[in-house]
Amino acid sequence: MRLQLLSLALALSQATHALKIGAALHVFEHTPLAYAAKHFYKGKTPANVTAGYVGLLANDTSFDLAANAETQGLKIYANNRNIRLIYIIVEVPYRLVANKASGIKELKDLKGKRVGTFPATSAQVFVHNLLSDAGLKDGDYTEVPGYYHCMKEPCAANTFPERFRRGEMDAFGLWEASVELGIRALGEENVVVFQNKSSYREVYSLYSTKEKLEDPVIREDILEYVRALRRAQQVYTYYPELVYEFAAKTMSMDEPIVEAVWNDHEWLSGGWEPELLGFLREEDAYLARKDNRTKIPERDLRRFLDESILEEL
Numbered sequence: 001m002r003l004q005l006l007s008l009a010l011a012l013s014q015a016t017h018a019l020k021i022g023a024a025l026h027v028f029e030h031t032p033l034a035y036a037a038k039h040f041y042k043g044k045t046p047a048n049v050t051a052g053y054v055g056l057l058a059n060d061t062s063f064d065l066a067a068n069a070e071t072q073g074l075k076i077y078a079n080n081r082n083i084r085l086i087y088i089i090v091e092v093p094y095r096l097v098a099n100k101a102s103g104i105k106e107l108k109d110l111k112g113k114r115v116g117t118f119p120a121t122s123a124q125v126f127v128h129n130l131l132s133d134a135g136l137k138d139g140d141y142t143e144v145p146g147y148y149h150c151m152k153e154p155c156a157a158n159t160f161p162e163r164f165r166r167g168e169m170d171a172f173g174l175w176e177a178s179v180e181l182g183i184r185a186l187g188e189e190n191v192v193v194f195q196n197k198s199s200y201r202e203v204y205s206l207y208s209t210k211e212k213l214e215d216p217v218i219r220e221d222i223l224e225y226v227r228a229l230r231r232a233q234q235v236y237t238y239y240p241e242l243v244y245e246f247a248a249k250t251m252s253m254d255e256p257i258v259e260a261v262w263n264d265h266e267w268l269s270g271g272w273e274p275e276l277l278g279f280l281r282e283e284d285a286y287l288a289r290k291d292n293r294t295k296i297p298e299r300d301l302r303r304f305l306d307e308s309i310l311e312e313l
């Protein structure tokens with residue numbers, strides 16, 4: 001009797017459960033999630049990539065997984081210690097584009113200039129790291145806040161790169177395809193582009209929660225989904241010509257722009273080196289200052305990085 005009830009309960013939970021994956025659907029980095037769900041995932045329940053972000057994992061148990069840059073991961077983990085970073089989807093050394101007409105040849109020329117970025121995002125951390133490594137303090141340049149990116153021309157007036165084209169800033173740093181469109185807006189010969197992976201790369205990651213990872217039924221599907229994701233990353237890396245069209249359609253982008261920004265994305269990520277801990281420690285110290293909070297203690301930072309799924313793959 002108990003066994004029958006248990007299997008009934010299990011059958012019901014499987015019938016109603018779909019593996020729900022939250023991501024910002026307007027961000028290029030999320031496309032392997034959709035590709036994996038469509039072509040490779042063979043879990044017991046369907047996988048559904050839907051609008052969401054890592055913050056939803058904390059309290060909305062309908063979400064099993066979510067994808068975001070390490071920046072949002074840290075910001076949410078600071079107040080929600082059940083979040084776990086379980087896998088890296090893609091690493092992106094962001095780019096910063098500057099107008100030569102503003103007298104910029106090197107990074108240190110950005111002193112006293114107006115630099116666009118999106119507040120409280122990975123792009124702001126990127127600009128901070130890149131410029132501080134070049135010897136500039138946050139107060140040495142004027143940050144121009146933005147909130148709207150662009151994936152396809154014509155770009156709306158309130159977006160980066162349109163505001164850059166209009167001269168509201170001398171440079172901006174952001175995720176793609178805005179920077180690529182910014183370069184094209186002014187013309188390649190009129191801009192200088194900076195990128196330094198050892199100063200900053202976005203670590204766009206897959207998150208879950210302690211509770212979800214401890215649920216054997218859900219964990220099984222998470223494992224299967226991560227395996228599918230790894231196959232998607234292999235296609236993205238070794239056979240990109242097979243996915244340009246898919247990525248362009250998913251993002252409503254022009255295919256030549258997809259191709260142009262492809263190699264700024266290191267699609268074959270997954271696990272991490274011990275170095276990631278130090279990278280996150282430094283970023284958390286910066287975010288803690290910005291958010292007026294205390295830093296995440298070292299032992300909790302270690303707990304945030306959960307390699308158990310990677311080990312089981």
Ligand SMILES: *[C@@H]1O[C@H](CO)[C@@H](O)[C@H](O)[C@H]1NC(C)=O
Nearest residue numbers: 017018046047048049050051
């Ligand atoms: C996927 O999510 C969308 C939006 O939340 C929903 O309309 C759809 O029914 C879901 N599909 C599955 C298979 O759960």
Ligand SMILES: *[C@@H]1O[C@H](CO)[C@@H](O)[C@H](O)[C@H]1NC(C)=O
Nearest residue numbers: 054055056058059076079080
């Ligand atoms: C989740 O709920 C807790 C308790 O109400 C709250 O402190 C926390 O900020 C919530 N997390 C998010 C990301 O909304």
Ligand SMILES: *[C@@H]1O[C@H](CO)[C@@H](O)[C@H](O)[C@H]1NC(C)=O
Nearest residue numbers: 133134195196197198199200
């Ligand atoms: C990149 O940044 C590192 C410091 O993070 C610095 O040592 C290196 O010189 C920079 N590379 C370039 C090409 O500027």
Ligand SMILES: *[C@@H]1O[C@H](CO)[C@@H](O)[C@H](O)[C@H]1NC(C)=O
Nearest residue numbers: 120287288289290291292293
């Ligand atoms: C942090 O504190 C400063 C100074 O009191 C304030 O200007 C800023 O808005 C605060 N930031 C946040 C994210 O609360």
